[in-house]
Structure formats: C-alpha cells, structure tokens
Amino acid sequence: MERDFDYIVVGAGTAGCLLANRLSADPANRVLLLEAGGSDNYHWIRIPVGYLYCIGNPRTDWMYRTEPDPGLNGRQLRYPRGRVLGGCSSINGMLYVRGQARDFDAWAELTGDDAWSWENALPDFRAHESNWRRDAGVDDAAAAEFHGRDGELRVERQRLKFPVLEAFAAACTEAGIPPRADFNDGDNEGVGFFEVTQRRGWRWNAASAFLRPIRNRTNLTVRTGAEVDRLLIERRADGLACTGVLLRGDEHLTARRAVILSAGAVNSPKLLQLSGLGPAELLAEHGIDVIADLPAVGGNLQDHLQIRSVWKVRDAGTLNELSRGIGKARIAIEYALKRTGPMSMAPSQLGAFTRSDPGRNHANVEFHVQPLSLDAFGEPLHAFPAITASVCNLNPTSRGRIDIGSSRPEDAPLIRPNYLSTDEDRRVAAQSLRLTRTVCSQPALARYAPQEWKPGVEIQTDDDLIRHAGDIATTIFHPVGTTAMGKDTDPDAVLDPHLRMRDGRGGRIAGLRVVDAGAMPVIPSGNTNAPVLMIAEKAARWILADG
Known part of the structure; x- marks a missing residue:
C-alpha cells in the first residue's frame, strides 16, 4: 500500500471532500483522503429524514457528549459529529444558510485579510453551488449575483x-x-x-457532491476506517514541520507538500493536542511532549x-x-x-x-x-x-473549550461549551x-x-x-472557533489568515493547515455547513498556489 503522497487530508467531512476534489484535479498531485468512519452507502443517509437514525448511531456519529454544563443546570448534551464519508454533511439538517455579510466582513477585520470579506467570499460560495433558481426560470439579476448554476453542491427547495x-x-x-x-x-x-442540500428528494452530502463524481481519478486515494492517532512533527533548524500522520496500528504516512487537518471543530484540536501542539500545562498533565505551547488550541469554542x-x-x-x-x-x-x-x-x-x-x-x-x-x-x-x-x-458571547482528557487517541475529548x-x-x-x-x-x-x-x-x-x-x-x-484564524498580533489566533498553523514563536509550522469550522474566529449568523465549504474553496486555491 502506498505510503507517500503530496497531500494528506485528515477527515472526509464537508471540507475534506471538497479539498480532495480540488487538490486532485491536477493529475500530478497524489492525494490521500483519510476518514475514521466508514462508507456513506447507508440508506438512512440518503433518505433525508434519516438524520433521526444517524444521530446517536455509532455507524455514523462519534457519539460525543458534553461535560455537565452549569448554564444548562448541570445537564450533559449529546454532541453529534459525523463519523462517515461526508462527515456532518451526512447527518446534519441539510439547511443551506450562509450567514450575514457583516459576519465575513468581521472575519476580514479580525484577520487583517480582505479575502474573507463578504464581497470576496461570495465567489467562493457560488463556485460549488447548483441552485434551483438558476435552472427554474428565475434568471433575474439577484439570482445570478448571489447563486451558482453549475457547481457540485445541489441546493433545492423543500x-x-x-x-x-x-x-x-x-x-x-x-x-x-x-x-x-x-x-x-x-x-x-x-x-x-429554508433551502436544502438535496437532489430530487435525496440528501446531497459532500461525498455525493465532491467525491462520487471523481471516483475514477487514479491520483486520489480514499481510505475509510483510518483513524489518525497523531500528526508527525519534526523539529528542524529552520523551525517545525509536519511531515505526515501516524495511523492507528503504527502506520506512518508521509506528505511531501502538506497535511491538511479537516477533522472538524471537535477532532482537529484533539489531534493537535495529541500531537504536542496545544496548552503546555494540559499536554504535560497527560505526559505528551510539548512541541509548541499553543494555549488557544481548543479554546474559543462557540456554538448555537x-x-x-x-x-x-x-x-x-x-x-x-x-x-x-x-x-x-x-x-x-x-x-x-x-x-x-x-x-x-x-x-x-x-x-x-x-x-x-x-x-x-x-x-x-x-x-x-x-x-x-x-x-x-x-x-x-x-x-x-x-x-x-x-x-x-446567532451571536453568542459565551466561550468554551475542547481538550483531551487523556493521551489515548481512542478516548473522547472533554467538550465544555x-x-x-x-x-x-x-x-x-x-x-x-x-x-x-x-x-x-x-x-x-x-x-x-x-x-x-x-x-x-x-x-x-x-x-x-x-x-x-x-x-x-x-x-x-x-461548534466553531477552536483553531481560530487571526492576525499575527492576536494571541488567541491558532492559524494565520491563510489557515497555516502557527508555531507560537512568531513563525509557522511548515506543511500544516487546518481547514474546517474550527478556523472561524467568530460564529456566523446562521448555519455553518455552507461557510465551511466556502472556507475549503479558498483554502484549496492557497494550498495549490503554495506548491
């Protein structure tokens, strides 16, 4: 089995499926997409009402729970996260909602990068959208301005x-x-x-949109049942570099150009912490070698x-x-x-x-x-x-954390919203x-x-x-914000504005990006699936431009 790739994408969820599609479009790029869960060929994923049977089902859900929450009078909540091809897009509510223009203008201000403004985000929303208006005779200027016609993601009326x-x-x-x-x-x-990510009455998840049409690409490998225990980080003379991943069972896989962590706002900070990238005190408590003291990893958790x-x-x-x-x-x-x-x-x-x-x-x-x-x-x-x-x-001011509870990769993280x-x-x-x-x-x-x-x-x-x-x-x-992007002067920014991982010393960890809802500095004023796709669309261009 091949062990060396140009790009390794960890997590075949909403962002990971789009990234795998875009990065493998050039046949010269060898791309590996890793998914801890199984195939999405489960009838309750296809049938929209099947979310009732996918949430709380270990076949499709990580089965996480929050810690007892004081704001909820000590209650614990089920915290569904997709554990299957398509990730949360296979078990979510299918609602296509981008948020408000002011959300993305705020991201641009917080990161110091106008690429995140509404004006510059809109083309990336349209790029992968196939909206019902564009083929239903609704050809007014607004439909053309705000919606795509030929993208992979189908958006329909209920x-x-x-x-x-x-x-x-x-x-x-x-x-x-x-x-x-x-x-x-x-x-x-x-x-x-609400409009929904469906096609003729079937759920249209990220795997349907971005993976199934390219299943014959020989330069794309998709592995299911592949649980990543940690990232492989090297200390070099010129700084830190991510060179690959370690799978359960002690299997080493190498990325020549980049590892892209798209495991979601819960599992991405968990993997970073297990890899020695996180709050030094927390890592030391669990006997993990501190590679970079990054207190903000896992913090800034926001949820609706x-x-x-x-x-x-x-x-x-x-x-x-x-x-x-x-x-x-x-x-x-x-x-x-x-x-x-x-x-x-x-x-x-x-x-x-x-x-x-x-x-x-x-x-x-x-x-x-x-x-x-x-x-x-x-x-x-x-x-x-x-x-x-x-x-x-839509705009909660409460902030929580996600942290490992042990050094064992198989253990669930501690979720404190x-x-x-x-x-x-x-x-x-x-x-x-x-x-x-x-x-x-x-x-x-x-x-x-x-x-x-x-x-x-x-x-x-x-x-x-x-x-x-x-x-x-x-x-x-x-859940969003646990690996937030921001300016170099922001001590709570885990990522730079192009989603590259910081090293805590003013530099970057070469070859490592985080591309998922955790990158959002502030939660958008709406549902989160559509903004994650927009983020992944931008990230794919930046990754390819970096070579």
Whole structure:
C-alpha cells in the first residue's frame, strides 16, 4: 500500500471532500483522503429524514457528549459529529444558510485579510453551488449575483408543505418580521422556508457532491476506517514541520507538500493536542511532549444553543398526528412514489431571522420551526399534536473549550461549551422566549389554538425564563472557533489568515493547515455547513498556489 503522497487530508467531512476534489484535479498531485468512519452507502443517509437514525448511531456519529454544563443546570448534551464519508454533511439538517455579510466582513477585520470579506467570499460560495433558481426560470439579476448554476453542491427547495407552518410564517409577519425569499444574499432578516442540500428528494452530502463524481481519478486515494492517532512533527533548524500522520496500528504516512487537518471543530484540536501542539500545562498533565505551547488550541469554542419551545396545537395536521397508525405507511408510499412528503423533510422547514429586541441593528436570533415535537432528536414524537419553535442566539458571547482528557487517541475529548455563561447570552435567551410568545399570540395562528407546553405559561420572570431555558435548550450542532484564524498580533489566533498553523514563536509550522469550522474566529449568523465549504474553496486555491 502506498505510503507517500503530496497531500494528506485528515477527515472526509464537508471540507475534506471538497479539498480532495480540488487538490486532485491536477493529475500530478497524489492525494490521500483519510476518514475514521466508514462508507456513506447507508440508506438512512440518503433518505433525508434519516438524520433521526444517524444521530446517536455509532455507524455514523462519534457519539460525543458534553461535560455537565452549569448554564444548562448541570445537564450533559449529546454532541453529534459525523463519523462517515461526508462527515456532518451526512447527518446534519441539510439547511443551506450562509450567514450575514457583516459576519465575513468581521472575519476580514479580525484577520487583517480582505479575502474573507463578504464581497470576496461570495465567489467562493457560488463556485460549488447548483441552485434551483438558476435552472427554474428565475434568471433575474439577484439570482445570478448571489447563486451558482453549475457547481457540485445541489441546493433545492423543500418538497413538502404544512399549513401550520404557513400560518406561523404569517404570524411572524404580523409580529413585524418581514417575509424573505432568499436567506443567502447577505441579509437574512425575515421569515421564509429554508433551502436544502438535496437532489430530487435525496440528501446531497459532500461525498455525493465532491467525491462520487471523481471516483475514477487514479491520483486520489480514499481510505475509510483510518483513524489518525497523531500528526508527525519534526523539529528542524529552520523551525517545525509536519511531515505526515501516524495511523492507528503504527502506520506512518508521509506528505511531501502538506497535511491538511479537516477533522472538524471537535477532532482537529484533539489531534493537535495529541500531537504536542496545544496548552503546555494540559499536554504535560497527560505526559505528551510539548512541541509548541499553543494555549488557544481548543479554546474559543462557540456554538448555537437552541431553546426548544413546544406549543400544543389543535387540528393542525402535525407530524405527531400524521405518523400514527397507518399514517407511517402513507408517508413511506408518498416518498417511494414521489420523493416528497415527511420522509424528504429536513429537521426544520420554516426559518426566521430577527432581532431579540428592537434596539439591535441586525437580526441576532434564528427560529427553526418544526411541525412536530419530541424531547430530543432520536426520541419518540409526543402523543399530542404540537409544533416546536426553536430559537437560537446567532451571536453568542459565551466561550468554551475542547481538550483531551487523556493521551489515548481512542478516548473522547472533554467538550465544555460553557453555554449561557454571560449576562448578554442570558438576556437574549429570555428575550427569545418572550418573542416566541409574541409570534404565537398573533391572529394568523389563532385557528390552531396554540398553547405553550414548554417552558410553560407560568414561567414569567427573566430569572425563571433563563433557568427553564437551561432545562430545554440543546445544541443545534454548530461548534466553531477552536483553531481560530487571526492576525499575527492576536494571541488567541491558532492559524494565520491563510489557515497555516502557527508555531507560537512568531513563525509557522511548515506543511500544516487546518481547514474546517474550527478556523472561524467568530460564529456566523446562521448555519455553518455552507461557510465551511466556502472556507475549503479558498483554502484549496492557497494550498495549490503554495506548491
């Protein structure tokens, strides 16, 4: 088996699949893509509603859990991360949301590199996109300006409708949230239906988009079941250099040009720390040779915490009702014949981006509205008809950490999100629940007689709302920032603006980049899958330009 390559990409997730595609486009480049999990040829990955069977499934999920979190009243959360070809794009909610233009302009300011501005990010969003507007007769200037036609990633409208969601959208408008036809033009404020990464009713993950079409490239090797124990770092006269990786089973693989770490915001800092790149005190505690003292590796963890407000409704035709008895058979038949209906659904169908209070100058919260209710994904639907109006703070100020708990690569990292740890985040949590109540009290929803079940109408004071938010909130699966990029003068920057790994002494670790959500200095104001693809698109050009 070949052991020497030009490029080794660690992690065949969202970023890794795109990188493997771009780096192997030149037949002179020998590229190895390593994935710890298995193939994505699992029917519940293809069927959109299958996320219910992929999250919490060791075949597709790393099965991580957070440490007990004070902001969640001591609760631990399931922390899904894809462990399969396609990574999180194989188990996520399929929502295509880029964020707001101001997010990327902030990245440009934080890194000192205008390449990250919205103006310069937009071409990289379009580069891999195949958007439904461009082949559906929507050929106006906005569609051409903001969306791609011929890219590998298919973005489509959802293939189902629920009248209660239409009513919720109307209620949002009555509450002052304007309708929005496109969440991806740089200003997502408003209410509308999410677009999804699907093709004709099937999930279109990163492996489908970027790997399957190039499976015959002889210069690309894809290995599944390949767990990386650590990176191989050499101390040279001119500084540190990453020369390859060590796989489980003591197999050494060499990269002549670069190792690109794309294991995600959880596993990338874990691998760096196991390789001697991280906080010196932590590494010494676990008997790991400190190659570079980098306190910021694993820090700056940011995530979107969704507060799952549940409302009982009447005569609404929710999934709680439709999936009873022979309803499941009807749903299955509809999908088999048409690829439509509840089996084609993303976890959330209706979205709204708005302000938690009128004094803000941009949308700072996001609703994910679902025609169903359950205690947590993977658990049974409630026996009564209900909808869920989840709301998350788009710009949390709380920061957490991810650290190894031992020197054993097979051990899970310690995940401490530190949710609701700031006054600002607690204030937004209380405001968000009040905002949900305002929407649900509008005339457009009156025919469904919504009744608040969680957190409950008896919960009224800010302190009580915050406490109950800690009881019902959960991650929306958007961890970022644990290997953040930034300026050379920023002590919390793990990477430089071109995603090259710093050595803690003012230089770079030759041959090592990190390309995944961990590189984000600040979490975007929306879902994170689309921005990761944009990051990978830029990184591929920079890597190839470096030779």
